Amino acid sequence: MINLQSVRKVFQTKDGEVKAVDTVDLNIKQGEIYGIIGYSGAGKSTLIRILNMLERPTSGTVTIGGKNMSELSSKKLRQARQEISMIFQHFNLLWSRTVRENIAFPLEIAGYPKDKIKQRVDELIDLVGLEGRGGSYPSQLSGGQKQRVGIARALANEPKVLLCDEATSALDPKTTDSILDLLVEINQKLGLTIVLITHEMHVIRKICHRVAVMETGKVVEEGDVLNVFKNPKEPITRDFVKQVTEPEETVDTIKQFIQEFPEGRIVQLTFIGGRAGQPLITELIRNFEVDVNILQGKITQTQNGPYGTLFIQIKGSEEALSKAMEFLDRVQVEVEVIHNA
């Protein structure tokens, strides 16, 4: 659906050249939710704007739905943009228009007749759950409602691709989740491809199928969300994964624990996919002569299945311990020994 080949974007500044996007290749499939994560300044904002040519790439090709975006005439580009809509961190609604008029805006641009506009706006208001707010002005809405208007507006022309530019970064956690749920819903209902950029791993974890990690203009790591969670290769990816798998205080808690109770082994178990649901600890205690003490744990849902980490302390004879470890290996749980007394 979306294909990027050696895309580069270089900005000329007073301090010399800045490579905002540095030789990026991406392949995004029809109907998937693709996340691009990076810290601010990583170039993800420029990258997503290259997709609809709000920024022109310095070199490289961008193909969306078979069209080479940078070679389109300005008229063809405007038509193509009606199929690639965008939502924004700060919503970018027209404050002089009501909710209905904002949603109608792209339809006016596309030249819909008045009666069709009315009908389509009604459908969209239902779809994003803004019934009864059609006559309000954006200033009268909450952040979440504003983003719902943004989404309705983006869906008005029945696009094939939806670009999300930090769409939840200005929202509180609860509202973020409701907007993410809405995005998953429209992805499933309408089958449209969603590309989003974010700095929050929570967003990737919750709704993305695949993820690309960006650092200083380059995509440093890419793959299925679950695989990236399971096996992050780059340090920056590990940082991002930690955002959602480990509570911030984990490291401190474990250190503290080791100091107080140095006996036994402290092990980090990582569950991927189906295993996260199995009664592993029960089996461990029943089948081996060991005591198990749960220190900390967390199970996280991703679009490809659950993912969990569990920190446990195992005590017992040397023999029982090694048997227990063998068992853990056998059931295909990632095991990392953190402390061995």
Add this chain to the structure above:
Amino acid sequence: MLSTWFPNVQWDVVLEATKETLYMSAISVLVTFILGLALGLALYLTAPGNLWENKFLNSVIAIIVNVFRSIPFIILIILLIPFTRFIVGTMLGAEAALPALIVGAAPFYARMVEIALREIDKGVIEAAKSMGATNTQIIFKVLIPESTPALVSGITVTAIALVSYTAMAGVVGAGGLGNLAYMEGYQRDNADVTLVSTVLILIIVFVIQWIGDRFTTALDKR
């Protein structure tokens, strides 16, 4: 009673002068609005980073605007005498004041329009672009509607400036309340005529301000 308090005031003359002032103000405000809006849009659109970015055109317009905005109005009237003669055919009467009024006020309003447009969030323009809007659609569906309150409060300020310009134009023969106050009031030493003219001009200004404020408040949905 009026004749005892204002012995020298000829009310039919005052009425005629008020009509002339209102006529000059109304026409010049209307043309200034259109011309200033066009100039202001041109200034904004040709600025760096905007839709019709053009350094050369931008500096040409900026220079014209700055020059005409800086010339004191009373001097501008004199400078424009040949131009006015050419267009209107005479230097006397309300019509003859219009070219100078418009040339003086339009650049002033153009700057206000430019400031109003610059206040618009760039993200909104980006959103319109991302929907495939043409530049014309962006101008008429985004730029102008989103800056309307500022455009209205700007034209209110300009209209009030224009009322005082008409008084100055009156002194050099354009008629209206300014002319009345100067010729009948000052030259003939009739303080009551000057007073009546002043009060009428104040009323006109207050009414303009009131209407402008009402519109601005009603239009502002932020």
